[in-house]
Amino acid sequence: MNKVETSFLHKNQFGDDFLWGVSTAAFQIEGAHDTDGKGRSIWDVFTSQKGKIKNGHHASIACDFYNSYQNDIDLIRELNIPNFRFSISWPRIMPTGVPPINQAGIAYYNKIIDALLSAGIEPWITLYHWDLPHDLELKGGWTNRESVNWFSAYVEICVQSFGDRVKNWMVINEPSVFTGAGYFLGIHAPGKKGITNYLKAMHHVTLATAAGAKIIRNRIPDAHIGTTFSCTHIEPATQSSKDIEAAKRVDTLLNRTFIEPILGMGYPQGDLPVLKKLNAYIIEDDLNNLSFDFDFIGLQCYTREVVKSSLLIPYIGAELISAEKRNVISTDMGWEVYPPALYEVLKKFNAYNGIKKIIITENGAAFPDTLKNGKVYDIKRTHYIQDHLEQILKAKKEGLNVDGYFVWTLTDNFEWAEGYNARFGLIHVDFDTQQRTIKHSGLWFKDFLS
């Protein structure tokens, strides 16, 4: 075997049952934005608006996964990756968000699932990775309480259509990010702003998470059901009580707000008073309907944040000090490279009662890769992954619960508001030709998994 990198890591150290995979999302890779009856999503609309995405990029073609899926699945197999996480595009299945169903959309995902299974790769479905049907947004999107019913009907169709072959399901991806960026800050689709939109979306998304999970449990008794959260290790800038309190509020917002109601603990209103405004939208036995006993929780961790108190920032009274200002090594996203963050979040989430299993469902890095003589020597990404795996090993040695690691992501793809400027792939994509080149990090991962 031609070793591509010397590292002391060995797959066996993680145990035979440890799950290895790679994660993707429909809107970021598929393209084919209006093919075979697909409806428009909020991201199709958002990317068509001026000034929303860096360099005016859009995802009409993206990685053309819709057409080149077989080639990419062959690449997953070539990299020895046994698990593939992908998402279903709701408007491909239901163009207006509600029935009728677009049979061509169902047929497309059936082809993906069958191709994965015949390649010996286990499919992992995310039901919602941010591409809400635009027609539903016209009715208020996630700010409309009806969204829980719309989502439930969509989940029914997915489990009926794919549940015979797919056992691993994730309900919602990173609710704090798409509600925060999309309904509070307006920097992601649908571009809404304000605390009212944000809190309504938060509550409805959490209700939808539990409702969706229950449908999967009822329809597929042996399903392995999870949902994924973005999480970040938070540290105060100084040991002053003001900064410590500010860090606690940011931690509550970014790490606790979505998981705690799911675990039956309710919203953490005591540590973030603005969440008390949620009470205006909580009705009847909502609090009971927020929780679900998930088989696993997916954690997605990329960095840490350093926080200082700031009276200028409404609701939270805190400010993040950027990696640039702190003069620390960072990725193309401006996120500090800080592998111990992964260990810290594992420790934090292990402290909750009621989490049965933790899988790292995303971790990875964007760096400016260059293709030279048919090769991409992305040593920074390779080290980023290795260093994060070391942190998982450290956690495992201490007896912490962590059962899998999925790299973000397979190929360079459409990175939301960053467009194609942030490359996260194990595989390089030339977006003019759709040519794929396995990067050094991909070769290292392949070797590691062999």
Ligand code: NOJ
């Ligand atoms: C989180 C999201 O789930 C994914 O869509 C995104 O591309 C990565 N993190 C990197 O930002």
